[in-house]
Amino acid sequence: MRDRLTVRGLACGYGDRRILTDLSLDVGAGEVLALIGPNGSGKTTLLHTLAGLLVPQAGEVEWAGRSLLALARRERARAVALSPQRAEEAAWPLTVAEAVALGRAPHRGWFRPLTLEDDAVVERAMERLGVAALADRLLPSLSGGELRRVLLARALAQSPRVILLDEPASFLDLHYQAELLGIVRRLAAEEGVAVVLTLHDLTLVSAVADRVALLADGRLRAVGEPGRILSAEHLVPVFGPHLEVLAHPRSGGPLVLPRLPGVA
Amino acid sequence: MTPSDQSHRESERGPDAERTAGVTAKPGQAAGSGVERRDAERGVRPGGVTRPGGGRSRPAWRSLVFLAVALLLSVWASLSLGSSLLSPLEVWRALVDNAGGDPLVRVIVWELRLPRTLLAAMVGAALAMAGASFQALFRNALADPYVIGASSGAALGATLAMTLGWSVGMAGFGPLPLAAFLGALGAVLITLLLAEGAGGEAGSVASLLLAGTALGAMLSAAVSFLLVWRDQPWFQVFNWLLGSFSGRTWVHVAVGWPYLAVSALALWLASRPLDALAGGDAVAKSLGLAVRPARLAVIAAATLAVAVAVAVSGIIGFVGLIAPHAARRLFGAGHRRLLPASGLLGAILLVWADVGARTVLVPVEIPVGIVTALIGGPFFLVLLRQRGGRIA
Numbered sequence: 001m002r003d004r005l006t007v008r009g010l011a012c013g014y015g016d017r018r019i020l021t022d023l024s025l026d027v028g029a030g031e032v033l034a035l036i037g038p039n040g041s042g043k044t045t046l047l048h049t050l051a052g053l054l055v056p057q058a059g060e061v062e063w064a065g066r067s068l069l070a071l072a073r074r075e076r077a078r079a080v081a082l083s084p085q086r087a088e089e090a091a092w093p094l095t096v097a098e099a100v101a102l103g104r105a106p107h108r109g110w111f112r113p114l115t116l117e118d119d120a121v122v123e124r125a126m127e128r129l130g131v132a133a134l135a136d137r138l139l140p141s142l143s144g145g146e147l148r149r150v151l152l153a154r155a156l157a158q159s160p161r162v163i164l165l166d167e168p169a170s171f172l173d174l175h176y177q178a179e180l181l182g183i184v185r186r187l188a189a190e191e192g193v194a195v196v197l198t199l200h201d202l203t204l205v206s207a208v209a210d211r212v213a214l215l216a217d218g219r220l221r222a223v224g225e226p227g228r229i230l231s232a233e234h235l236v237p238v239f240g241p242h243l244e245v246l247a248h249p250r251s252g253g254p255l256v257l258p259r260l261p262g263v264a
Numbered sequence: 265m266t267p268s269d270q271s272h273r274e275s276e277r278g279p280d281a282e283r284t285a286g287v288t289a290k291p292g293q294a295a296g297s298g299v300e301r302r303d304a305e306r307g308v309r310p311g312g313v314t315r316p317g318g319g320r321s322r323p324a325w326r327s328l329v330f331l332a333v334a335l336l337l338s339v340w341a342s343l344s345l346g347s348s349l350l351s352p353l354e355v356w357r358a359l360v361d362n363a364g365g366d367p368l369v370r371v372i373v374w375e376l377r378l379p380r381t382l383l384a385a386m387v388g389a390a391l392a393m394a395g396a397s398f399q400a401l402f403r404n405a406l407a408d409p410y411v412i413g414a415s416s417g418a419a420l421g422a423t424l425a426m427t428l429g430w431s432v433g434m435a436g437f438g439p440l441p442l443a444a445f446l447g448a449l450g451a452v453l454i455t456l457l458l459a460e461g462a463g464g465e466a467g468s469v470a471s472l473l474l475a476g477t478a479l480g481a482m483l484s485a486a487v488s489f490l491l492v493w494r495d496q497p498w499f500q501v502f503n504w505l506l507g508s509f510s511g512r513t514w515v516h517v518a519v520g521w522p523y524l525a526v527s528a529l530a531l532w533l534a535s536r537p538l539d540a541l542a543g544g545d546a547v548a549k550s551l552g553l554a555v556r557p558a559r560l561a562v563i564a565a566a567t568l569a570v571a572v573a574v575a576v577s578g579i580i581g582f583v584g585l586i587a588p589h590a591a592r593r594l595f596g597a598g599h600r601r602l603l604p605a606s607g608l609l610g611a612i613l614l615v616w617a618d619v620g621a622r623t624v625l626v627p628v629e630i631p632v633g634i635v636t637a638l639i640g641g642p643f644f645l646v647l648l649r650q651r652g653g654r655i656a
Contacts, residue, residue, distance in 0.1 A: 051550045077552030088403060088544035093597040102540055106552040110536050138596060158551070 010059030037215035103157030145176030392610025395584025421447020507633030582640030
């Protein structure tokens with residue numbers, strides 16, 4: 001059986017404030033799980049908790065039966081990589097190669113120089129994401145799509161079992177959205193990484209995700225295949241009535257579209 | 265190396281090794297010929313090792329050597345320039361030949377100009393490295409070495425010492441430098457405590473900046489109050505506040521260099537954590553960095569450098585702001601190269617500023633802080649204009 005990321009009875013939030021309660025989920029290696037839910041439903045909080053940025057208030061997070069919560073910071077960073085929503089490094093002129101090489105820090109430590117083996121991993125991660133040609137470019141000179149790919153390359157350079165992506169498609173043109181999510185799909189399948197990502201654009205979900213988890217009111221409302229979760233029955237109680245679910249003319253998969261109030 | 269590091273290394277040879285090999289893909293291709301072939305295509309000189317974390321095609325290390333040579337030449341020039349002009353040859357002879365040459369020239373070179381020039385270079389390097397570190401830490405290009413209150417703390421310390429007639433020296437520091445040193449350290453400490461107390465995420469960037477600014481304003485007010493209230497001859501304080509290398513001797517060099525060397529080394533060791541912190545706390549944490557301890561360590565090292573610099577030379581503005589900016593333009597923001605480059609540029613800058621301070625209005629000497637501000641201000645504006653307000 002494939003290794004799985006397993007979340008059991010998780011409660012998390014900031015300080016005493018609880019955002020999510022009693023959440024249980026699992027994602028297998030090679031699988032892509034999309035977290036959806038209205039603004040403030042705790043998607044990012046969940047990702048940050050899985051990444052170790054927040055300490056859970058209750059519950060357990062395991063990879064292949066081993067607790068991730070018990071791991072030391074660096075050990076955990078070797079298992080779980082996060083690409084956050086706000087890319088603050090976009091303002092800081094590191095080269096692409098330097099930014100991706102930071103992904104080796106959990107393996108090599110902060111003081112020892114990188115080995116040739118690290119260099120090879122970094123090189124390969126950049127090629128995998130198609131940013132090897134940009135290696136010497138400075139981050140502020142990149143387009144939004146290029147930057148996203150660079151940050152994903154860094155996550156891959158961490159050689160993790162789990163990659164967490166917070167809104168990887170936001171602020172990208174349609175072209176870059178398709179390109180990036182295509183890469184995510186292939187990475188999951190070919191590298192055998194479990195991918196958990198948040199998406200607020202529901203039209204993208206069924207294209208990229210194997211399974212979907214719907215969060216609302218601090219709970220996991222439903223989890224399952226896109227065809228089942230992306231239905232009016234599940235979505236309307238959470239997102240309200242201003243939406244429409246159609247069948248994709250070719251794949252037959254669900255297409256969620258906004259329906260503007262007062263417009264026929 | 266900590267025990268956990270050790271066990272990690274061993275575990276890599278174990279189950280993890282397999283994993284790493286998996287990511288490296290076709291082993292021969294990744295580490296061997298494939299990489300070299302691509303280098304050749306890209307125009308990277310053959311034989312040079314491709315280092316993603318290092319310089320790659322940027323000829324960084326050669327430029328650093330170039331800067332070091334430029335610094336040596338600047339020091340040399342500084343030794344021959346001044347109220348009495350010496351030829352470079354005279355300077356050279358005075359430096360290498362202990363017995364021969366004009367004794368007066370030897371005194372000028374060895375006792376007057378060399379110590380203050382070395383001190384200027386040290387202080388310039390320290391301020392620039394501290395500035396570069398604070399800029400990365402605060403993700404703010406306008407941060408300078410004094411951003412969290414070191415300068416106003418030092419000013420208050422010095423003013424107190426003068427108005428109260430304090431006369432205790434320690435560890436080679438005279439009373440006034442000692443008071444300035446303690447004032448700088450105290451102010452930064454208070455800033456840290458205030459930021460902690462401000463709630464939110466302890467030690468967070470924004471609360472540090474705000475606390476530093478607020479404390480700076482209060483301390484400056486206290487300095488002004490002391491000066492007005494005690495009706496002191498404020499000229500001495502004022503002169504010191506503007507920064508100067510006038511009358512500095514080997515004693516100052518001897519007292520200052522160990523601290524500055526230690527903090528420079530500590531900051532350089534923190535290059536990769538600084539790279540990670542510049543990407544934001546979430547990134548740094550998810551890469552396994554203990555963010556708060558790392559930030560405190562950087563603040564401690566930078567503050568030590570700034571406090572010693574202020575103690576031996578007063579408050580010299582702009583060097584710590586400009587040198588890192590220029591260095592980032594030349595070398596990018598990877599701190600492994602940026603920190604040495606900033607240090608060298610800061611040293612060169614301050615050596616020449618000191619030359620200016622003692623030659624522009626001969627025989628009167630002007631405070632070096634005025635020179636750095638007069639040169640630095642316009643330079644900074646030009647930089648800003650060229651880059652459209654971006655960081656580098």
